[in-house]
Amino acid sequence: MVLSCSVCDVIVLPFICIFKARRCIRALKAVRAEHVAPQVYSTRWSSSTVPRITTHYTVYPRDKDPRWEGMEMERFADEADVVIVGGGPAGLSAAIRLKQLANQHEKELRVCVVEKASQIGAHTLSGACLEPTALNELIPDWKERGAPLNTPVTEDKFAILTEKYRIPVPILPGLPMNNHGNYLVRLGHFVRWLGEQAEELGVELYPGYAAAEVLFHEDGSVKGIATNDVGIGKDGSPKDVFERGMELHAKVTLFGEGCHGHLAKQLYKQFNLRENCEPQTYAIGLKELWVIDEKKWRPGRTEHSVGWPLNRNTYGGSFLYHLNEGEPLVALGFVVGLDYTNPYLSPFREFQRWKHHPSIMSTLEGGNRIAYGARALNEGGFQSIPKLTFPGGMLIGCSPGFMNVPKIKGTHTAMKSGMLAAETAFSKITDENLQSETAGLYIPEYKEALEKSWIWKELYAVRNIRPSFHNYFGLYGGMLYTGIFYWFLRGKEPWTLKHNGLDSAQLKPAKDCAPIEYPKPDGKISFDLLSSVALSGTNHEHDQPPHLTLKDDSVPVAQNLAIYDGPEQRFCPAGVYEYVPLETGDGMRLQINAQNCVHCKTCDIKDPSQNINWVVPEGSGGPAYNGM
């Protein structure tokens, strides 16, 4: 009695097919909507009626721009053995592993890490509850070396919230959200510590320099990266202080840009890496740090909730961790799946609203908020892992996406993927008899190593939990599935559920949805957007082209505003996008406040027109998180 659903091509058991039907119909509608929009508007709107927003050279190439005639465009180039893009857990673990191997085998190896943040850890944001498995393998004596894992988990609580009540749900041992043996960490500080370990081993760290361009050999393999140019004015013209970025060439380049990296986006197209996997799905995580009343502080307590204020069909939930780092500090935050359908939903305001729940307010009352930030995270899991290696390069960490969604942990898998990439790259680079077909090394052994590792087993076991939410009962259907199938079968069920398609295709038109009435922030527990953004310490050189580039400047007003009531003004956690009235009086225009950007990547993911392309701004710009 096994049926095969004709639309979503999955083998379903009878009672699940009822839930699937709605999803299939939604998928069909999404496909239809995707094809309608672009053609209708590009012929009717000319760019002369729309104020110019985008000036970046990735949209308006400089070789055709008269202002750039005669400018010196030569770049200084340097050679390394391995270049790593991104100084986060994956990138630094890879760097450390490479140097450990080099020292062990007495080989010289030049490893360079480029990182867009001004200091290592400044763009890192996570809950975070760290499973120390990968760290134990990488640096077994981490405790003696002073790794900032100061808060072992002592209490683990899970609940379903309603508007007024909190219904505790027991966490049975064996369920993925069991946290025994894990540590609550300030990931930014952990990443900073990893950076120090890397430097001690001789890794060259270059924070403040963003990788802006992938370089290719003549044979199409990856040659390395080029860092960002500096000194380009807001209008796209060169300033007096203009200088070209630098080229870093390597035998192999590891791309660890984190969730939805902009270079990875390019590489997916270039090497067709996503042809055999599902599109990645995402969530946005917003986080704050609070210093609370000492009487309410329970160091080591881990609290998660689902339910209110989200409805059962919007995936998401909260976390609240009591840290043990001297002062009574709690890290709390809210995650909203970016496959939500109502364009009036504002993840930021849901977060602020959630804090007013009686059970949360009791912890926060009398406390002080000291930090704020946001970042997109992966939810696709096993089904969305792309091809990971291509000639000259490899993808590591949250960039391809190894997050264990029900556990809400991705740091340990990111670190392990970096370590495996390092090990396979090291063998290839130091192999004296190597005959490489391409100038940049192709290392398929990385994928094989991953498939044999615990990452693969772990992600395979939980692959069906997130997609199980795509049913009529939403949250409750998903919890039921997890309780029945995961707890008994641990992911051994023979089917693999599919995701719903691209997150950007999920929004319903505004006219079909009800606006959400959010309460005004009270300034003590909940806050307004701009004061929150100020706390992130984010800043960018203002006289540079906006790095949130639009392929077509007319699309925001013509499509996003017209059909979806401008969802970007609500999903951006930093207030970058604003629809303001035109100076002439009639109509609106999109204003991009690029300086506010916290590099979360949500706009690139959720834009229903997929018109926004986030590119990296001048290095050192972005948030100044301290231990987030």
Place this chain on the structure above:
Amino acid sequence: MSARVLVGVKRVIDYAVKIRVKPDRTGVVTDGVKHSMNPFCEIAVEEAVKLKEKKLVKEVVAVSCGPQQVQETIRTALAMGADRGIHVEVSGKDYETLGPLQVSKILAALAKKEQADLIILGKQAIDDDCNQTGQMTAALLDWPQGTFASEVNIEADKLKVVREIDGGLETIKINLPAVVTADLRLNTPRYATLPNIMKAKKKKIANVKPADLGVDVSSRLEVLKVDEPPQRQAGVKVETVHDLVGKLKEAGRI
């Protein structure tokens, strides 16, 4: 010209970061907070490097006082074009109480030791806003000073400085050696690009202790407490001028 320029650079909390007072009210939280070179010091370094490029000076030496981390700031100055650096090691309690008087004593001692002909500093630091170090250094050395400079030119043996003052601009001519403090409009600092950062790793940074220079860094000031500024209260709207006058009288303002 065989002139040597000494440039002072200070590592301060980045201007875009929200400051937080420490729970014990003795100062502000600095651990892990983003720091960068004081913007006015960047302008000072740029001016010195410009003078070197015009071949008016021979060598630019960047100096910073503080713990190990200030070496990053000196490296940035080296990447912008300074030739070598001097790190004056001051850490712990001494660093927390380090102020303009001690720094100016250190700079004066270094200027004599290095036989500097010109000292360029930022007009003030954005963390303490003292605006004293340049002036004190000039006084200790008994050198002329051109502060709040928005334009600096070397003419023969003298320095022509255009200063930004309350009433407008003042142009003075001072003898060398001199102390100049940089104001905002002096120049636009160049970026420290990656190839230059890599080259800067090879440039020398000498380590010196204040005691070696004969300077006592103990402070004569004691910080009693540090508080956040009072929360901005909401305003009150009134309907008529009469009401306004009434409210002002109530508040004891008139």
